[in-house]
Amino acid sequence: MGLLEKQVMQKRAVAGLPRKVEALDRLNSLSFVLNQGLAWVAGGSLLLMVLVVVGNAILRVVYAPFPGTTEIVGWLAAVTGAFGLGYTQVSRGYVELDALVERFSPGLQKALKRLMLFISMIFFALVAWQITVYGLNVAKNGNLSETMGIPYYPLIFLVSLGFVGLTLAILVDFLKEFNGGASR
Structure with a gap:
């Protein structure tokens, strides 16, 4: 338990906060940390997407284009979009x-x-579950990408993880509604 967490626990003990608020705070912290981490990975994925496209354009001029660029950029776009969902919910970045x-x-x-x-x-939650089921089917069938011939089912599981993060963020918001609107 870190110093900050000990301080928060001491304040709660003094304030006499109920256990359900404490549990909601922990769930809220978990959701925030998970979704912020996923957002950082989404940012890295976006940067990698740009580097692949620019690198491919340079290679096209100098030598020959990199085969599989479209596949790689498509996978990175899927990860970028899915991993940004939960953080958008947590930070109220939606319209x-x-x-x-x-x-x-x-x-x-x-x-x-x-x-x-x-x-x-x-x-x-159903979306995350069905994407996971799809990923399991792709893994079981041994499907490979068309151009590069590599298994892509791990990326399907990553997309599912993005939806799990979103589901967790919405769960926290739902529980906050029954706790007066906020836990912190």
Whole structure:
């Protein structure tokens, strides 16, 4: 347990915070750390995508293009997009269209927000699960990429991990709604 975590625990003990808030704080921290890590990997993947495309353009002029550039860039794009999802949810980087909902009563707004978070959480959990099932099928069948002839199922699992991060972020938001809107 780090120094910062000990300080937070001491403050909670003094404040007498209930255990469910403590558990929500831990889940929130886990979600933030996981999704921030995935976002860093997404940034690295985006940078790598740029380097592959620019490197291929330079090789095209000097010698011959690198075969498989399209595959590699496509895989990196999938990882970049999937790994950025959870951090976008955590940091509220999305656009929220609430022109209709803001006309409803506060109680109905809260109920709709909870319902939408619940539906989104279930949907993206199912997406993560089905992508994992697909990855297992690709691995079992021994499918290889067309140009480079390498197994690509690990990238499918990485995309699934991105959706797991998003699902966790939505779960935390859903639980926060029942805890007064925030845990910190």
